[in-house]
Amino acid sequence: MGNSILTVSGLNVRYGHLQAVQDVSFEVKPYEIFGLLGPNGAGKTSTLSAIEGLLQPQSGQVKIAGYDIWQQPLYAKANMGVQLQHTSFQPELTVEEIINLYAGLYGVDPTLSLEQLGEIPLRKKISELSGGQQQRVSLLITTIHHPKLVLLDEPTTGLDPQSRRVLWEKIEAIRERGNGVVLTTHSMEEAEAVCDRLAIIDHGRILTIDTPEGLIEKYREDPEVIGVSRKGKITLEDVFIALTGRAIRN
Amino acid sequence: MIPSSTNVFKALFKADLLVQWRNRRAVFMVLLIPVFILFCWKNALAKIGPYYILSTCLTIGLISIGLMGYSATVSRDRDKGIFQRLRVAPFNPGLIMTSKLLVQLMMIFVLTILIFLGGYYLDGITISAQGYAITFITALISGAVYLSLGQLITGLITNPESVNGATRMIYFVFVMVGMLGELGTLGDKFRKVSLWSPYGTVKAIISTGMQPGHWDTTSTQALMLCLLYAAVFTIIGVRKFRWAVK
Numbered sequence: 001m002g003n004s005i006l007t008v009s010g011l012n013v014r015y016g017h018l019q020a021v022q023d024v025s026f027e028v029k030p031y032e033i034f035g036l037l038g039p040n041g042a043g044k045t046s047t048l049s050a051i052e053g054l055l056q057p058q059s060g061q062v063k064i065a066g067y068d069i070w071q072q073p074l075y076a077k078a079n080m081g082v083q084l085q086h087t088s089f090q091p092e093l094t095v096e097e098i099i100n101l102y103a104g105l106y107g108v109d110p111t112l113s114l115e116q117l118g119e120i121p122l123r124k125k126i127s128e129l130s131g132g133q134q135q136r137v138s139l140l141i142t143t144i145h146h147p148k149l150v151l152l153d154e155p156t157t158g159l160d161p162q163s164r165r166v167l168w169e170k171i172e173a174i175r176e177r178g179n180g181v182v183l184t185t186h187s188m189e190e191a192e193a194v195c196d197r198l199a200i201i202d203h204g205r206i207l208t209i210d211t212p213e214g215l216i217e218k219y220r221e222d223p224e225v226i227g228v229s230r231k232g233k234i235t236l237e238d239v240f241i242a243l244t245g246r247a248i249r250n
Numbered sequence: 251m252i253p254s255s256t257n258v259f260k261a262l263f264k265a266d267l268l269v270q271w272r273n274r275r276a277v278f279m280v281l282l283i284p285v286f287i288l289f290c291w292k293n294a295l296a297k298i299g300p301y302y303i304l305s306t307c308l309t310i311g312l313i314s315i316g317l318m319g320y321s322a323t324v325s326r327d328r329d330k331g332i333f334q335r336l337r338v339a340p341f342n343p344g345l346i347m348t349s350k351l352l353v354q355l356m357m358i359f360v361l362t363i364l365i366f367l368g369g370y371y372l373d374g375i376t377i378s379a380q381g382y383a384i385t386f387i388t389a390l391i392s393g394a395v396y397l398s399l400g401q402l403i404t405g406l407i408t409n410p411e412s413v414n415g416a417t418r419m420i421y422f423v424f425v426m427v428g429m430l431g432e433l434g435t436l437g438d439k440f441r442k443v444s445l446w447s448p449y450g451t452v453k454a455i456i457s458t459g460m461q462p463g464h465w466d467t468t469s470t471q472a473l474m475l476c477l478l479y480a481a482v483f484t485i486i487g488v489r490k491f492r493w494a495v496k
Contacts, residue, residue, distance in 0.1 A: 097268055107252070
């Protein structure tokens with residue numbers, strides 16, 4: 001556990017009578033992209049929100065770069081970059097103004113970030129950009145202060161394949177700089193393509209943690225996995241469906 | 251690195267000012283209504299007096315700022331997840347609201363100056379220098395009453411459309427019942443309720459503040475009640491407030 005960028009232990013989150021996260025524990029190391037995979041309402045976003053310090057868990061501990069998110073929130077947050085499910089920026093502000101705002105909030109120089117935007121027009125309002133451009137700006141802001149841990153909540157949802165590939169490369173570049181990344185996704189393709197390790201989560205519990213290849217190998221002989229397999233070849237999706245069930249979640 | 255609170259506040263305040271500037275049509279409307287009333291009541295000056303006219307216009311403007319300006323901004327930002335995005339940065343989240351409140355306080359100053367200028371140029375109203383100075387203070391206290399009421403509404407209601415509907419309804423009730431009740435048109439019971447309501451107490455301290463020589467025990471009671479309203483609305487509004495819709 002010593003060199004972990006993120007350590008989550010015994011996390012429990014409850015909304016009224018609903019236990020959204022149950023005894024979740026995992027860790028993320030440098031140079032690692034860790035995926036949280038689960039159906040709708042499985043507890044992915046709640047887990048992420050508790051890590052981000054946006055909701056108070058009933059119990060458990062979250063440490064980011066050694067700092068407890070509840071005991072030392074400013075230090076923990078200074079070491080973490082967050083991209084929420086939606087872009088969540090003031091629609092009246094231009095790209096340049098939003099970057100200046102977040103550079104001010106993290107106490108960094110915005111110049112370098114502005115240069116990295118490439119062809120994205122700085123004077124355009126964020127609401128006028130395409131989905132892919134908005135996500136690129138959002139990712140840039142997420143990493144504006146060079147955090148050790150980057151948390152991405154369904155970063156590629158709604159993007160076309162080209163934009164998705166660009167974003168994957170940017171996520172991999174974050175890993176290459178020695179950072180840890182946690183991402184939630186519904187896409188098995190994305191999980192296999194970019195994640196080094198995966199946790200499959202359902203009903204607030206982590207069902208299994210392994211590499212994508214490791215998961216397939218581990219459940220290859222499982223009768224349930226074979227039962228849901230469509231073309232004879234076992235895929236990550238088969239493992240996922242077998243573990244979380246066929247029922248459609250809302 | 252932990253950024254300094256001063257730099258964080260500067261960044262937030264600059265962004266909030268820019269947002270306010272980009273929404274200048276709405277801001278203009280908030281400021282226009284009381285000035286328009288000032289213009290329309292020109293011929294009633296001799297009948298109802300300059301202090302009644304100025305204090306009514308200022309009160310209506312303050313209700314607009316607190317209920318429509320502040321609560322609309324807060325509920326919109328909450329609904330769009332802007333607060334959550336800001337809250338993951340390393341600073342005290344109280345700075346987010348402080349910045350928004352400072353923008354609204356600036357609006358109160360602009361409104362007060364506009365009412366004074368409008369009163370002078372449209373209706374030929376002048377008051378003493380001391381009256382002008384005290385009115386800035388009473389306008390700030392009154393503004394706090396309606397900003398805290400806006401906070402209370404956003405604390406109790408999360409849906410931005412519902413917040414919008416509730417603030418418009420409260421605005422209408424305050425202005426109509428407050429004005430008619432104060433004049434005694436709705437009967438003695440409503441007159442008393444109106445006088446000690448957030449509308450009546452605010453109007454009383456603004457009106458008497460413009461003529462400091464007339465400040466009496468009733469004015470002090472109205473001031474105390476204003477402070478009480480602000481404190482109660484703030485405490486409930488902050489306690490019930492949620493940063494996110496979900």
